[in-house]
Amino acid sequence: MDINVPQQLVNALWLGxxxxxxxxxxxxxxxxxxxxNLSHSAVFACGAFVGLYTACGDEVFxxxxxxxxxPIWIVIPAAMIGAGIxxxxxxxxAFWPLRKRNAPRMNQLISSIGAAALxxxxxxxxxxxxxxxxxFGSIPNDPVSGLPVVITPIQITALVIAxxxxxxxxxxxxxxxxxxxxxxxxxxxxxxxxxxxxxDRTYMTAFFIAGALAGAAGMMYGLxxxxxxxxMGESVSLKGLTVIVLGGxxxxxxxxxxxxxxxxxxxxxxALGRSDIRDAFVFLLLFVILxxxxxxxxxxxxxxxx
Amino acid sequence: MTTLLQIKELQVSYGAIIALRGISFEVHLGQVVSLxxxxxxGKSTTINTLSGLIKPRSGQVxxxxxxxxxxxxxxxxxxGLVQVPEGRQVIAPLTVRENLEMGAYLRRDKAEIExxxxxxxxxxxxxxxxxxxxxxxxxxxEQQMLxxxxxxxxRPKLVMLDEPSMGLAPLLVNEVFAIxxxxxxxxxxxxxxxxxxxxxxxxxxxxxxxxxxxxxxxxPADELRQNEAIIKAYLG
Amino acid sequence: xxxxxxxxxxxxxxxVAVVPFQVQAQDGGGMGAWDGCPVPENLPEEVTIGAVFGxxxxxxxxxxxxxxxxxxxxxxxxxxxxLGEGTTLIAVFEDGGSDGEASIAAMDKLIAENExxxxxxxxxxxxxxAADPIAAENGVVVLGVSNTAAGLTTMNExxxxxxxxxRNSLPEANVIxxxxxxxxxxxxxxxxxxxxxxxxxxxxSGYDAFADALEASEVEVxxxxxxxxxxxxxxxQLTNIINDDPDAIVVSALIAEAVPVVLQARQxxxxxxxxxxxxxNSPALFAQGGEAAEGVIVGAAWNIGSPSELSVTFxxxxxxxxxxxxxxxxAQAYTGAWLxxxxxxxxxxxxxxxxxxxxxxxxxxxxPLGSFSFDETRNPVHEPVVQIVQExxxxxxxxxxxxxxxxx
Numbered sequence: 001m002d003i004n005v006p007q008q009l010v011n012a013l014w015l016g017x018x019x020x021x022x023x024x025x026x027x028x029x030x031x032x033x034x035x036x037n038l039s040h041s042a043v044f045a046c047g048a049f050v051g052l053y054t055a056c057g058d059e060v061f062x063x064x065x066x067x068x069x070x071p072i073w074i075v076i077p078a079a080m081i082g083a084g085i086x087x088x089x090x091x092x093x094a095f096w097p098l099r100k101r102n103a104p105r106m107n108q109l110i111s112s113i114g115a116a117a118l119x120x121x122x123x124x125x126x127x128x129x130x131x132x133x134x135x136f137g138s139i140p141n142d143p144v145s146g147l148p149v150v151i152t153p154i155q156i157t158a159l160v161i162a163x164x165x166x167x168x169x170x171x172x173x174x175x176x177x178x179x180x181x182x183x184x185x186x187x188x189x190x191x192x193x194x195x196x197x198x199x200d201r202t203y204m205t206a207f208f209i210a211g212a213l214a215g216a217a218g219m220m221y222g223l224x225x226x227x228x229x230x231x232m233g234e235s236v237s238l239k240g241l242t243v244i245v246l247g248g249x250x251x252x253x254x255x256x257x258x259x260x261x262x263x264x265x266x267x268x269x270x271a272l273g274r275s276d277i278r279d280a281f282v283f284l285l286l287f288v289i290l291x292x293x294x295x296x297x298x299x300x301x302x303x304x305x306x
Numbered sequence: 307m308t309t310l311l312q313i314k315e316l317q318v319s320y321g322a323i324i325a326l327r328g329i330s331f332e333v334h335l336g337q338v339v340s341l342x343x344x345x346x347x348g349k350s351t352t353i354n355t356l357s358g359l360i361k362p363r364s365g366q367v368x369x370x371x372x373x374x375x376x377x378x379x380x381x382x383x384x385x386g387l388v389q390v391p392e393g394r395q396v397i398a399p400l401t402v403r404e405n406l407e408m409g410a411y412l413r414r415d416k417a418e419i420e421x422x423x424x425x426x427x428x429x430x431x432x433x434x435x436x437x438x439x440x441x442x443x444x445x446x447x448e449q450q451m452l453x454x455x456x457x458x459x460x461r462p463k464l465v466m467l468d469e470p471s472m473g474l475a476p477l478l479v480n481e482v483f484a485i486x487x488x489x490x491x492x493x494x495x496x497x498x499x500x501x502x503x504x505x506x507x508x509x510x511x512x513x514x515x516x517x518x519x520x521x522x523x524x525x526p527a528d529e530l531r532q533n534e535a536i537i538k539a540y541l542g
Numbered sequence: 543x544x545x546x547x548x549x550x551x552x553x554x555x556x557x558v559a560v561v562p563f564q565v566q567a568q569d570g571g572g573m574g575a576w577d578g579c580p581v582p583e584n585l586p587e588e589v590t591i592g593a594v595f596g597x598x599x600x601x602x603x604x605x606x607x608x609x610x611x612x613x614x615x616x617x618x619x620x621x622x623x624x625l626g627e628g629t630t631l632i633a634v635f636e637d638g639g640s641d642g643e644a645s646i647a648a649m650d651k652l653i654a655e656n657e658x659x660x661x662x663x664x665x666x667x668x669x670x671x672a673a674d675p676i677a678a679e680n681g682v683v684v685l686g687v688s689n690t691a692a693g694l695t696t697m698n699e700x701x702x703x704x705x706x707x708x709r710n711s712l713p714e715a716n717v718i719x720x721x722x723x724x725x726x727x728x729x730x731x732x733x734x735x736x737x738x739x740x741x742x743x744x745x746x747s748g749y750d751a752f753a754d755a756l757e758a759s760e761v762e763v764x765x766x767x768x769x770x771x772x773x774x775x776x777x778x779q780l781t782n783i784i785n786d787d788p789d790a791i792v793v794s795a796l797i798a799e800a801v802p803v804v805l806q807a808r809q810x811x812x813x814x815x816x817x818x819x820x821x822x823n824s825p826a827l828f829a830q831g832g833e834a835a836e837g838v839i840v841g842a843a844w845n846i847g848s849p850s851e852l853s854v855t856f857x858x859x860x861x862x863x864x865x866x867x868x869x870x871x872x873a874q875a876y877t878g879a880w881l882x883x884x885x886x887x888x889x890x891x892x893x894x895x896x897x898x899x900x901x902x903x904x905x906x907x908x909x910p911l912g913s914f915s916f917d918e919t920r921n922p923v924h925e926p927v928v929q930i931v932q933e934x935x936x937x938x939x940x941x942x943x944x945x946x947x948x949x950x
Contacts, residue, residue: 012778131798133830136833141809152809181411184400186399188395188397190391191391191397194383194389196412198378227798231600267777270778271778275778
């Protein structure tokens with residue numbers, strides 16, 4: 001049984017890019033809010049559908065979209081901004097009221113699950129449950145020629161955008177005023193406000209950025225796999241959680257490394273002929289990491305997150 | 307003398323428990339004013355109400371003749387009242403330098419911020435040595451210096467210090483007060499909340515004594531140091 | 543005398559009401575032309591049937607067309623007075639969700655709140671295994687219109703309970719052997735790669751049927767890969783299969799996974815036949831798959847391109863009513879509602895036990911699925927089809943269409 005190693009590497013690499021991109025938003029919110037925002041996967045789906053609506057207009061409500069009304073380089077930012085706004089709305093509706101009352105973290109977690117269900121249902125009412133896709137040829141789909149492996153422009157684009165956004169986020173958190181601000185709020189809201197930080201605004205900014213990252217991931221998914229439903233976030237949701245637990249909660253680099261690692265394990269467990277126990281490999285690794293290194297690969301403990 | 311801060315009949319309660327029963331006091335420009343009292347007398351409640359962390363039930367806070375009662379904490383800081391919180395509370399996951407940069411969060415004048423940070427480093431050479439370390443890895447004394455430095459970088463009109471000597475070894479307490487004195491000598495206005503009454507009265511121009519949410523005594527610090535009742539209760 | 547006149551007047555009205563419908567039915571070749579039973583006389587004003595379909599979540603892609611199929615049939619039945627003058631058929635829908643528990647809850651609710659002549663559904667085989675026994679224990683006949691897993695109508699230890707469980711959806715086990723035999727014969731398959739969803743009753747029983755049929759046709763399986771429901775990336779599995787250079791890729795998947803499997807196989811450079819199970823039989827394959835769907839071979843209970851008169855009429859009416867073409871799920875649900883109505887008509891009773899008897903007795907009933915009968919285990923009997931996607935349509939698989947698709 002021979003394995004097409006170069007092709008499987010390509011498969012792993014770009015899938016890893018997608019996982020990482022999705023997990024980044026999780027990681028960012030965890031680092032600022034100190035909690036898992038389980039509505040992230042719903043925001044991800046919202047991003048894809050905002051993109052679809054931007055691309056096709058009202059057509060999407062009735063039939064399959066067959067033609068792009070707007071160019072793809074407008075559609076992607078629109079999806080990011082749309083998902084960012086949805087994400088901020090989630091913060092205001094699902095988290096802010098609880099935060100004001102100092103509600104326990106668990107309540108906020110539950111509230112985020114509620115927000116996810118609500119968003120998915122709204123999407124379903126608006127767009128229906130059937131699969132949707134971007135019009136054929138939205139983005140060149142023929143493999144790049146002259147290579148020994150099959151890699152399509154969308155895969156390259158997704159990987160480049162994913163890596164670019166990860167890099168940008170890292171710079172933002174580690175090197176900018178906004179990054180310091182977010183890390184300070186993450187550490188202690190009270191101290192942050194005594195330094196002049198408008199904490200609510202910091203939350204909104206963080207949620208916007210996380211939402212925009214989810215939106216970008218949703219667009220990439222939509223374009224690459226050509227299958228979007230309001231429930232598209234469900235399968236990624238658990239992957240994303242695994243990625244950040246593996247990488248270290250709230251660690252940007254951890255989210256990236258975790259994403260690529262999980263993609264590689266998935267792809268190579270399949271490549272080695274065990275697609276039937278692929279998920280078992282992933283969760284076995286997760287289990288081992290949690291036992292050996294409970295903070296995850298790059299986690300530095302709660303005091304030090306972000 | 308210019309009145310910088312004026313508090314009138316400030317009342318604060320936590321549910322049914324009344325923490326401040328209508329206190330009034332003033333801080334003049336360039337003064338060091340101490341608020342002393344036992345644990346639970348309402349000192350920290352006062353300072354946190356001034357900072358906007360606690361909303362008063364009634365009363366008024368005027369700063370430079372502007373009513374800032376009930377303002378949100380970040381607005382109060384923006385207005386120039388900067389608190390150095392109790393227990394130092396440096397931002398542990400940020401480096402020493404990043405902590406100072408957070409002190410200058412509201413300022414945009416990059417070049418001057420850098421000067422001020424260097425000035426803090428000159429004042430506290432130990433912070434300079436450790437500028438790349440995480441603040442959480444500093445010793446208690448170093449953290450107090452960093453907290454003070456962070457407040458100074460904000461260029462406050464009024465520095466409010468909440469129990470700066472708390473939890474420090476006696477030798478370090480002396481060092482901290484030496485620093486506060488040097489800040490005073492630069493002409494900064496300081497509101498000092500302190501349990502260590504002896505030290506507080508040494509450094510202050512004027513002092514108020516809080517007991518169970520009310521001001522029991524007040525007067526120039528020199529006078530209060532001679533007051534029999536105070537000597538008995540706080541300096542004995 | 544007065545009574546006689548009244549009777550004549552009533553009869554005349556009844557005749558006037560029924561005659562145009564019959565003419566229409568014959569003209570258009572619509573449903574209800576079956577005259578095996580007379581117009582019933584003893585039915586109450588309202589006869590209620592229940593329907594448990596997955597109307598939320600991923601599964602709504604199947605549940606929605608099913609609901610539409612039933613609604614269309616009920617509207618036609620009432621318009622035509624198929625159950626007699628003054629009797630209205632009412633369908634009560636419950637959301638069966640996407641798992642067994644939700645369907646059990648839906649079934650419980652339907653039975654508790656209504657006097658039911660029959661229940662149609664639930665959508666998935668796994669849900670039917672969970673919820674059908676509840677109907678049977680309450681003496682309510684249940685007709686599956688999309689359950690294709692093996693053994694569904696003989697699931698209970700107690701054979702008496704089984705008597706209440708019917709389906710009109712051809713089991714994969716009936717469709718698939720036909721698909722494989724015809725494909726092997728026409729395409730000359732020798733070695734194939736297989737990929738299937740291993741966590742779903744529908745795709746699993748589809749896989750078993752494929753594996754048996756391939757063995758029976760002496761086709762070598764060079765590689766078998768699996769995936770899970772909700773997966774979107776199948777490139778690693780497909781890379782493996784394509785690497786082995788098979789004559790065809792055999793896929794057992796629901797439509798949500800079927801489309802990306804096809805797209806990604808084509809993207810990885812595979813141009814050969816892709817043979818799918820029942821799950822592929824949906825217009826979504828064209829809408830979502832586009833050019834990549836060309837050359838996909840699907841066995842099915844029903845084909846939108848079927849030339850039969852009833853099928854063409856159904857397709858037209860459905861498209862007119864909903865602005866979208868029906869899929870097999872809609873066709874089977876539509877047929878299911880007509881089957882139940884016919885059983886009610888023939889039983890001349892809304893009592894589920896009577897309806898059960900009448901349903902079991904249905905033979906050679908003309909439907910969009912073809913001439914329809916139930917066998918002795920209450921499974922459907924009708925001719926399946928083998929289709930190939932060409933120019934964005936399902937066409938029947940022949941030497942000719944195969945040659946066009948794969949340029950023999």
